[in-house]
Amino acid sequence: MNRILVAYATMAGSTVEVAQVVGEEIAKSGLQVDVLPLSEVQELAAYDGVVLGGPMIMGWHRAALRFLKKNRGAFQRIPLAVFVTAMSLTQTGETSVGGVPVYVDEKLPRPPENEGRLKFRERYARLANYLRPILTATRPVKPVSVGVFGGRLEYGRLKWWAVLFVMLIVQAPAGERRNWPAIRSWAAGLPAALQAE
Numbered sequence: 304m305n306r307i308l309v310a311y312a313t314m315a316g317s318t319v320e321v322a323q324v325v326g327e328e329i330a331k332s333g334l335q336v337d338v339l340p341l342s343e344v345q346e347l348a349a350y351d352g353v354v355l356g357g358p359m360i361m362g363w364h365r366a367a368l369r370f371l372k373k374n375r376g377a378f379q380r381i382p383l384a385v386f387v388t389a390m391s392l393t394q395t396g397e398t399s400v401g402g403v404p405v406y407v408d409e410k411l412p413r414p415p416e417n418e419g420r421l422k423f424r425e426r427y428a429r430l431a432n433y434l435r436p437i438l439t440a441t442r443p444v445k446p447v448s449v450g451v452f453g454g455r456l457e458y459g460r461l462k463w464w465a466v467l468f469v470m471l472i473v474q475a476p477a478g479e480r481r482n483w484p485a486i487r488s489w490a491a492g493l494p495a496a497l498q499a500e
């Protein structure tokens with residue numbers, strides 16, 4: 304294995320730097336890494352491993368999901384890892400979903416107000432709910448690893464409907480939640496995780 308693609312989708316731009324840091328960390332192990340927006344990805348055949356990242360935007364970023372579905376055949380040969388950025392995650396303590404190991408940025412999850420009776424937005428923001436469409440899109444392939452990290456939210460850049468959704472459902476304050484040590488720590492394990500396939 305020697306060439307890895309780190310591809311990303313983004314709405315407001317903060318996932319770009321996450322992808323770059325993931326790429327940097329993988330490159331430390333001597334692998335050749337291309338970090339590209341999904342719109343610039345052409346051929347997967349040249350790669351020995353793919354890392355695909357994108358933010359939660361009322362579900363995982365549509366373009367990232369589409370890319371998974373479109374290339375699920377290729378992922379039967381090329382190992383895949385996935386990362387997700389988000390501003391809201393309900394604490395459930397899960398470390399895997401559907402048999403896929405999940406690394407969760409420890410600063411992101413919030414405990415539910417009432418463990419026994421989750422509110423709608425707390426149920427919505429469960430790890431399994433976020434990841435289910437991703438794991439369905441790659442079926443029968445399973446990503447070797449999934450990382451879930453805090454992102455960055457800036458209300459000023461959003462359209463009114465986006466502000467409404469974020470205020471009602473995500474309920475996260477604007478700001479910077481990207482946890483670089485967590486992102487680097489997950490990414491440092493990727494060369495081994497992708498190679499083990």
Ligand SMILES: Cc1cc2nc3c(=O)[nH]c(=O)nc-3n(C[C@H](O)[C@H](O)[C@H](O)COP(=O)(O)O)c2cc1C
Nearest residue numbers: 313314315316317318358359361389390391454455
């Ligand atoms: C319209 C919209 C919907 C969002 N939906 C969710 C969501 O469902 N869950 C969540 O945790 N964060 C949600 N977020 C927060 C984003 O995932 C977070 O801000 C991310 O870092 C944005 O990445 P980007 O800057 O690359 O677009 C949403 C943000 C926007 C603007």
